[in-house]
Amino acid sequence: MDSILKKGLFLVTTAGAITAFPATAYAIDTDTEDVMPQTGIEEVLNNCYVADKEIEVEDYLVPTEKGEYLDMAFADVQSFLYIRSEPTTDSEWVGKLYPDYAAKILGPVGEWTKVESGEVTGYVYSEYIIIGNSAEQKAQEMVQDSENDSPEEVFTYAESKEEEEARIAAEAAEAAARAQEEAAAKAGTGQAIVDYACQFIGNPYVWGGTSLTNGADCSGFVQSVFAHFGISLPRTTWDMENVGTPVSYDQAIPGDIILYNGHVGIYMGNGQIVNAINSSRGIGILPATYTSIVTVRRLV
Numbered sequence: 001m002d003s004i005l006k007k008g009l010f011l012v013t014t015a016g017a018i019t020a021f022p023a024t025a026y027a028i029d030t031d032t033e034d035v036m037p038q039t040g041i042e043e044v045l046n047n048c049y050v051a052d053k054e055i056e057v058e059d060y061l062v063p064t065e066k067g068e069y070l071d072m073a074f075a076d077v078q079s080f081l082y083i084r085s086e087p088t089t090d091s092e093w094v095g096k097l098y099p100d101y102a103a104k105i106l107g108p109v110g111e112w113t114k115v116e117s118g119e120v121t122g123y124v125y126s127e128y129i130i131i132g133n134s135a136e137q138k139a140q141e142m143v144q145d146s147e148n149d150s151p152e153e154v155f156t157y158a159e160s161k162e163e164e165e166a167r168i169a170a171e172a173a174e175a176a177a178r179a180q181e182e183a184a185a186k187a188g189t190g191q192a193i194v195d196y197a198c199q200f201i202g203n204p205y206v207w208g209g210t211s212l213t214n215g216a217d218c219s220g221f222v223q224s225v226f227a228h229f230g231i232s233l234p235r236t237t238w239d240m241e242n243v244g245t246p247v248s249y250d251q252a253i254p255g256d257i258i259l260y261n262g263h264v265g266i267y268m269g270n271g272q273i274v275n276a277i278n279s280s281r282g283i284g285i286l287p288a289t290y291t292s293i294v295t296v297r298r299l300v
Helices: 002-020 041-050 132-145 161-198 218-227
Strands: 072-075 081-084 093-097 102-105 112-117 120-125 245-247 257-260 263-269 272-278 282-287 295-298
Touching (some): 072 132, 093 161, 161 218, 161 263
Antiparallel strands (some): 072 102, 081 093, 102 112, 245 295
């Protein structure tokens, strides 16, 4: 009898405990929307399958990798952006980023940001760079728009101070060489003009004439010689004083025209001109400094 009573009390006690403490406990002081989910991705998918819903699995996945280009920066300038040795405008500049040039961010982004671009490492003023998601988007667009196979070939990086100096020196040398070539070409053309004009030495001088064979005056002779090479000149010496490009006598080359007070001739080189001299001497050669020079003009 006692044992049966004890068993009954035990069962009642156990049942009460089970009733008072359910198997699953829930927080009661927290909004249910803030309760951490108790199920995994498998349960989410099962529930959706049962409910016949369409879901995007990516919505439930936690990304483990950052954007490929989130550590990049692009120069947001109209001309160029200095890369400086220290984060101050008083420090020496070590390179330049031109518009849309790329760099890799090496340090935290504050007023100044440490970057690496090409062979240059230093600091840029953060106000003038594109970073973060904007840089990621820009980089992706540049890669998509490029025809290059390698993404590394899409981006252009900084020019160092030394590279700029070398480039400027090379450009100056190239410009000088080009100028020499152009001068040589002009000299060649000028010599052809001189050679053509000299064919008519000995022909008569005729006031107002323009014929290289039957007679020409000084301006008519020069006008007709240059017309043979497709170069149109005015009729009088006074108008010829403003044609072409002025040069000094020391810089004169064959084919330049030299104007005097009321006279003109074609410079032959070696201090001489070919010209229609006067009615007694016809077309001939004179010293280029036989009288005061008004101007020397280069036409070719």
